[in-house]
Amino acid sequence: MFEIRIICEPDDTARVTAALSGAFAAGAVRQYPARDTDRVRLYLTADHRPEPGPWPTPKDAYALAPSMVREIGWTAQTAADKPFGTELGREFWLRKAALLDRIALSDEQDGAPGESSEVATEAARRLIEHDQNGPGDYYGAPYWPEHPATAADPRGYVRQEYAHWATHH
Template sequence: MFEIRIICDPDDTNRVTTALSGAFATGAVRTYPTRDGERTRLYVTADHRPEPGPWPTPEEAYALAPSMVREIGWTAQTAADKPFGESLGREYWLRKAALLDRIALRDEEDGLSSDAAEVATEAARRLIAYDRDGEGDYHGAPYWPEHPATDADPRGYVRQEYAHWAENH
């Protein structure tokens, strides 16, 4: 455990504390004005985040998933039922990304050459962007949307989030 002291403009306080909490496991932020009163001093107790474990396997992630045909129907119906311009929501993006991941896995398993893996990766990136923008209520354990491993394996992030969602839905 260690302590971090930062001196910054008051307008940057939220941005700085958000970045710190993304990089470290942080405690409460203590805020004080500087002697000249023009800047802010931030004191944060922090620790390194524990090393994350491996991504869930597809079998673990999709153990409770409905059939792919049923998921195709659900995603199509959900998209069709939403009024134009209204957000589809995180559940839609998560289930769509998981469905496309499962299709890509099936193609790989069957030895088929297709663009399914690329499409699944793009859908995973859409979910990650949704979660990074603060719109999603992601689980984030052990990998949160901003984690470097998430960028390296977007489909792993989908499996992590889907496994959590399926267990708690």
């Protein structure tokens, strides 16, 4: 465990705090005025995040998933029901990415991956982008959207998020 002190502009406080919380297991932030300027001092106790475990296996991630045919229907209907230009929510992007991951896994198991793996990876990246820029309603444990492991294995992130969503939905 260690103590971090930051001196920054007051307008940067939220961004600095969020970045530190993303990088470390951080405690509450204590804020004080800086002694000689209009800036602020931030103090927090932090520790290294524990090493995350492996991604959920496809079997574990999709244990509660409906059939792929049903998911195709849900995805198509949800996209069709939204007026043009309306933002599709996180559930849509998560279920679409999970569906495409399942299709790619099936193709890979059959020995004919084709383009399905690339399409599934792109859908996973779209979910990650949504989670990075959205309201923060992702699970993110042990890997959050900005984690280097997420960039290295976007489909693993989909499985993590889908497993949590399916269990708690």
